[in-house]
Amino acid sequence: MRVLQLIDSLPLAGAEVLVKDIAPRLRRRGIECEVAVLRLLQSPLEAMLQQAGVPLHSSGVTNLYSPRQVLPLAKLIRHYDFVHVHLFPALLWAVLAVKRLERPIPLVTTEHGTSNYRRRWWLRSFDAWLYRHYLSIACNSEATAKGLARWCPGAKSKIRVVQNGIPLDDFENAQPAEVGVPSNLTRVVVVGRFDPPKDHATVLRAVASVPQVHLLLVGDGPLRPDIENLGRSLGIVERVTFLGRRQDVARILKASDIYVHSATFDGFGIAACEAMAAGLPVIASDVPGLADVVNGVGIVFPAGDHAALARKIQELVVSPERRREMSKAGRKRAQAFSIDRTVDGYLAMYESVLCAEHQTTGAAR
Numbered sequence: 001m002r003v004l005q006l007i008d009s010l011p012l013a014g015a016e017v018l019v020k021d022i023a024p025r026l027r028r029r030g031i032e033c034e035v036a037v038l039r040l041l042q043s044p045l046e047a048m049l050q051q052a053g054v055p056l057h058s059s060g061v062t063n064l065y066s067p068r069q070v071l072p073l074a075k076l077i078r079h080y081d082f083v084h085v086h087l088f089p090a091l092l093w094a095v096l097a098v099k100r101l102e103r104p105i106p107l108v109t110t111e112h113g114t115s116n117y118r119r120r121w122w123l124r125s126f127d128a129w130l131y132r133h134y135l136s137i138a139c140n141s142e143a144t145a146k147g148l149a150r151w152c153p154g155a156k157s158k159i160r161v162v163q164n165g166i167p168l169d170d171f172e173n174a175q176p177a178e179v180g181v182p183s184n185l186t187r188v189v190v191v192g193r194f195d196p197p198k199d200h201a202t203v204l205r206a207v208a209s210v211p212q213v214h215l216l217l218v219g220d221g222p223l224r225p226d227i228e229n230l231g232r233s234l235g236i237v238e239r240v241t242f243l244g245r246r247q248d249v250a251r252i253l254k255a256s257d258i259y260v261h262s263a264t265f266d267g268f269g270i271a272a273c274e275a276m277a278a279g280l281p282v283i284a285s286d287v288p289g290l291a292d293v294v295n296g297v298g299i300v301f302p303a304g305d306h307a308a309l310a311r312k313i314q315e316l317v318v319s320p321e322r323r324r325e326m327s328k329a330g331r332k333r334a335q336a337f338s339i340d341r342t343v344d345g346y347l348a349m350y351e352s353v354l355c356a357e358h359q360t361t362g363a364a365r
Helices: 016-027 044-051 067-077 089-099 121-131 143-153 153-158 168-172 200-207 224-234 249-254 269-275 290-294 306-319 322-336 339-364
Strands: 002-007 030-038 055-060 080-086 107-111 135-140 158-160 186-191 211-218 240-244 259-263 282-285 299-301
Touching: 002 016, 002 089, 016 030, 016 080, 016 269, 016 322, 016 339, 030 067, 044 055, 044 143, 067 089, 067 186, 080 339, 089 107, 089 121, 107 143, 107 339, 121 153, 135 143, 135 306, 135 339, 143 153, 143 158, 158 339, 168 249, 168 269, 168 322, 186 200, 186 249, 186 269, 186 306, 200 211, 200 224, 200 240, 200 249, 200 259, 200 306, 224 240, 224 249, 249 269, 259 306, 269 282, 269 290, 269 322, 282 290, 290 299, 299 306, 306 322, 322 339
Parallel strands: 002 030, 002 080, 030 055, 080 107, 107 135, 135 158, 186 211, 186 259, 211 240, 259 282, 282 299
Antiparallel strands: none
16 A cells, blocks of 8 residues: 655644654555655755655755645646645645546545634535545544534534544653753743644743743744743743753653643644653643543643633642652543554544545446
8 A cells, every 4th residue: 555645844843743753654554655745845844754765856946835836736636546635725736636646546634723814604615615525534632523524514424433543652751851940940831833723821920820840842833933022021030941942842842840722722632642742731722632632631621711720830849749640640640542543543544535435446347
């Protein structure tokens, strides 16, 4: 079976990390899995894939939204049994590329969130047309599946849940990094790209009200300058460390005391799962998908409510015993999110699609 994982690009972000994790494991299961991006970034994830022996391709067109993506993709994907597409606009260009081929290549996709920027009433018919071309749609959580079914009822029969997973050993057995935080402060860590859905501003405003903590921010993105300015205006620059993009996230988690995942929407919350596997108590915004991962073992707060978040952080700062209890419960919960289970789910999806294609082809003959 030859499978191509197609994604926009490979920055350090959730869907991209998932592709990096599943591709080599699929190859170890006997699948000829390769990865293609619309745009190369010379990123750490690209290097990791190549080090793992996963062939990496590019369309050669640097503009993600250019229709010029279609022709090179068509030339590439014709060599595979089917294509597994992640994110937009790769979703669109894959459909148009297949239309150029004499032999139709089956397409499957993963829906990575409970919402996205296309969910506007004037784009509903466009999405209905788009998803019509995908034979199976994996959703990373029940909340993501329900959201997609509401938005695009015609796709409901194609939806299946394949929960995200992580390489548990990497986070359970990591050694703490040196983060340079005074020992008298509780270390609160956030991992995520600086963009609007990640809502870093709520975390900074909460930390401003809890003087006993030092905030570690892992990641980068277009809103980083705004968040740095907010830290200065709140007078907490001495208690905030911007660590930027890091390849040793597991070690930073191990060096921290509390993990906060503030998001306006998040279909799964893979970073929260990583934090639980590393043994951190997790505080997360109460949004569909993310809350399902955390509820029962972590603490949730109303999204965007910095005062509520400050109270939750304060509760954990003053109660090491509760942090230990949450750490134990989170470690246990994280076992349900092994990357190997995710790979099992995708293999079952691939086999189902190919079986259905063979039956259709046989009936046509």
